Amino acid sequence: MRVSERIGLVGRILWWRLNWERRDLDYRPPGTLDPRFMTAREAAALVPDGACCLSSGMAGNARCSTLLWAIRERFEREGHPRGLTWIAVGGQGGRGRAPGSVEEVGLPGLLERFVSGHVETTKAMLAMADAGRLELHVMPQGEMCFALEAQGQGGDAIESRTGVGTFLDPRCGRGSPVTPGAQLQLIEPAGDKLRYRLPKLQVAVLAAPWADAEGNVYFHDAATITEMREAARAARANGGRVLVTVAGIIPADPARISLPAELVDAIAVNPRQEQTILSPQQGFLPLFTPDGDGDDAAAIEKLRFINRFLKLTPVRGPIECALARLGAHVFAQAVQPPAGVNIGVGFGEEVCRELYQSPLRPDLTFTTETGVYGGLPAPGIYFGAAVHPERLESSAWVFRHYQDHLDATVLGFLEVDATGNVNVSRRGPRFMDYVGPGGLPSITASARTCLFVGTFMQGAKWALEDGRMVLQQAGRPKLVDTVSEVTFSGREALKAGKQVWYVTTVGAFRLGADGLVLEIVMPGLDVERDIRPHCGLRFALPEDGPQVAPASVLTGENYRLTWGTGAGG
Known part of the structure; x- marks a missing residue:
């Protein structure tokens, strides 16, 4: 790598570190747009008390930062929404250090229950569990995705051999609860299989690259897709809401639509949104996409x-x-x-x-x-x-x-x-x-x-x-x-x-x-x-x-x- 390239990367890293807490929760893009377009604060107001929510993404990829910040700020200002159940299929935490992760909603009173496949990076949630202020559940990521898919199709649960004979199996382990005295058990025996279910999803919080002026959402130029489609369909099938944050507005392209507007309730535009950590979506790294240069x-x-x-x-x-x-x-x-x-x-x-x-x-x-x-x-x-x-x-x-x-x-x-x-x-x-x-x-x-x-x-x-x-x-x-x-x-x-x-x-x-x-x-x-x-x-x-x-x-x-x-x- 040339010296100039190294200097450029160091500059990108320093810019990211100096600006990683900057946010504009009142940003509204100019122009005549579909009513689904609103500020992050307005979108956060759509989350009701006691709702079951899900955020998409994994690690530093496709973080829902602006919506998570807005939900946290609303709770700190108004005391609402409260008593949420939150689902994060993959690891989405910032290890208690990086802002803008799912840990933003890890506050007593705001969060009552957290369900995830990987919790090591969600230090805020683990601290609440240690203090006896959070009900913590874990499940295999694949079965979580399948359970979301089932909800989108009007179902409730899926059966699988996955986890048989492990701590996930209530016949020889504890099932989904990690903390004692849990109100829910999300894994049950089903013959020689296990039955997995998730709480009914009511609010899907998603981060996608782009939307068009009519409210259609696009995934191209993303680094990952994860469970965005399944979560949107599950929330809609359950009569819930789909909140999406995007980096910008692009011309409509019917052939590339990933989530049609009818599946979306709110779109918050965040021009600073990341494709992945250190990489703004508006200056995305092609190396993470199928259309990259191949080097x-x-x-x-x-x-x-x-x-x-x-x-x-x-x-x-x-x-x-x-x-x-x-x-x-x-x-x-x-x-x-x-x-x-x-x-x-x-x-x-x-x-x-x-x-x-x-x-x-x-x-x-x-x-x-x-x-x-x-x-x-x-x-x-x-x-x-x-x-x-x-x-x-x-x-x-x-x-x-x-x-x-x-x-x-x-x-x-x-x-x-x-x-x-x-x-x-x-x-x-x-x-x-x-x-x-x-x-x-x-x-x-x-x-x-x-x-x-x-x-x-x-x-x-x-x-x-x-x-x-x-x-x-x-x-x-x-x-x-x-x-x-x-x-x-x-x-x-x-x-x-x-x-x-x-x-x-x-x-x-x-x-x-x-x-x-x-x-x-x-x-x-x-x-x-x-x-x-x-x-x-x-x-x-x-x-x-x-x-x-x-x-x-x-x-x-x-x-x-x-x-x-x-x-x-």
Whole structure:
């Protein structure tokens, strides 16, 4: 990247940081427009007390900031609306730091109940839960999308095998409630399945790029679509309201209309609205759209620079890079081409980068749960978007696509136990430590091969010496006898005939009928000296002992992936 480009990106970042709290809630575009066009404050006045609301978007993509600010301001000024139930399918928080996220409505009295797939970033809601002032629920993102879709079609609930045998299953777990004494249970047993439902949606709060003067809404030039269509149809079917914030008004184009005017009640124009974090919609980044310039290398370098500059994502050192290469090595051995692949946040992104830059790339189609299809899933703060996707679909579409076409998923983990169960949802005992299941239960229910990638110990220190992995200081085991919470059931995965791998700093374990088997070990490590004493679960070895990973996995030298054999070198 040229110096001038770096300076330009730094300027964009500084401008964004200095202006991220600026807002004009009374802005009304000039000209003769459909009556649906109103100020953000006027739109916020349409939200009744006790309503069930939903905001769209995920992470830094398509945030509904101006409407969220207006709803919060109205409550602080008038005490209304109050007692809301709020639904956010994907993670939409600002970690208690960035303004304009769904945390704007995280106030006692304003919010009574919060339902989401991923709650780790919504620190305001978690603090309320810790204080006993919020009823907190979690559900798998796929089933949330399907339940919204069902409401739009006049239904009430959907049935699914997703979540059976996990904490989501009331027969062996708590179901949807995270906080005690919850008024609702949104997940119920239904034979060998689970029945999922959402509260009846009454207000959909959406962020789209554009509208025309007649009140039609357009999604083109967005970075993600998520659940906007499903939410609008659900709110309308329930007799509710649809509030949309857009960045500007464009000429009508009947062929490109995404939400017809009859599905919309209010449109608030916010000229400063973002396409994604750091990128105003009116100066949107084409690299996140199907119509981009296709220069993947330049786009990836740009996003890496932004992530490194902001220091909001972990810095990956040589050990973490070796772990990502091992994950790609196992993927190349375990998965058959051509393959549809879902990529999760964290180490999943690092494995994806190795695969994307490898000779395997032509046989791979990457996706994420936001509905982006093809391209390279964007890293770090841009997770949920993709670099030069083939197309953008809704979240419901992609989760349904997964049911028949998902060959593999690469995800992270917090804990793994002796029966292959995985915990990604609970970091610790407090509600402030809670993460939620995200899309993992829905994704792993569909995937034929599941790869979980993470460090072997928390806080351990490793070194690479002469092409060998060396343990310098042990840490806290992440492979344990029993996980704190079962987000993924190893037993159910085996019953479904899935292939499951756990790729760690010390090597790769495969899930067998009797538990974990250490199939691959990193060069330089001794099983009895370096692995077994620091593992909190019993694992088996193959009859001939584990394979030693190729030296190139550690060093990166002569690292080249081949289907069926993995890495050479």
